[in-house]
Amino acid sequence: MHAPETPRRDTxxxxxxxxVPRVEREEFVNVGILLSCPTAKFLQARIEVDEARLRALDPDIDLDTVRRHLEAMEAICAGGPGSGPIGLLxxxxxxxxxxxxxxxxxxxxxxxxGRCTHAGNAVEHLMDRMVRVRRD
Structure with a gap:
């Protein structure tokens, strides 16, 4: 009888x-996770922007500009045509x-x-721990 296989844990x-709405103040809001798992050929930027928290630090923040920069990060992670020269690396x-x-x-x-058995699950776990604010 074979022992059950232990799932592979990737690094x-x-x-x-x-x-960081006002760089000189060094205050920031966590808005996402960037995760790379070379073994699984996985690179993803997962982003969730809490606009109210950003406006609390800077009521005049240009959210459209912030969104464009964050979308560029997602595109670079996805790679391929349309992701710019960095996305082709x-x-x-x-x-x-x-x-x-x-x-x-x-x-x-x-x-x-970190180590995980599934990179997508690791992204979600990190989003829950580092980005999302519990509102109980």
Missing amino acids: YDYAVIRV PQRARFHWLTAKRSSIIQTSPVHL
Whole structure:
């Protein structure tokens, strides 16, 4: 009799995507997760913007500009035609480019390491822990 197979656990890297409405104040709102799992050939930016939280930091924030920049991150992750020159790079290079240190309104946290059996589930778990605000 065979012992049940243990699911393969892949290593992944992730960063939290942040909007910093007023860079000089260094206040930010977590708006998404950028996750790379090379073994699974997975690269995704999952984004959920809480406009009220952003407006609390800066009532005059240009949300259309924020959305355009975040959509560009999603397009770069997806890659292929229409994603610009960075979107044509290999997945790992795109992840490193997206997580490079910047002093703009869209920033990422330092890169962290994790292990999972399914990268999509890991993204959801991280969204629940790092981005979504519980409203009990």
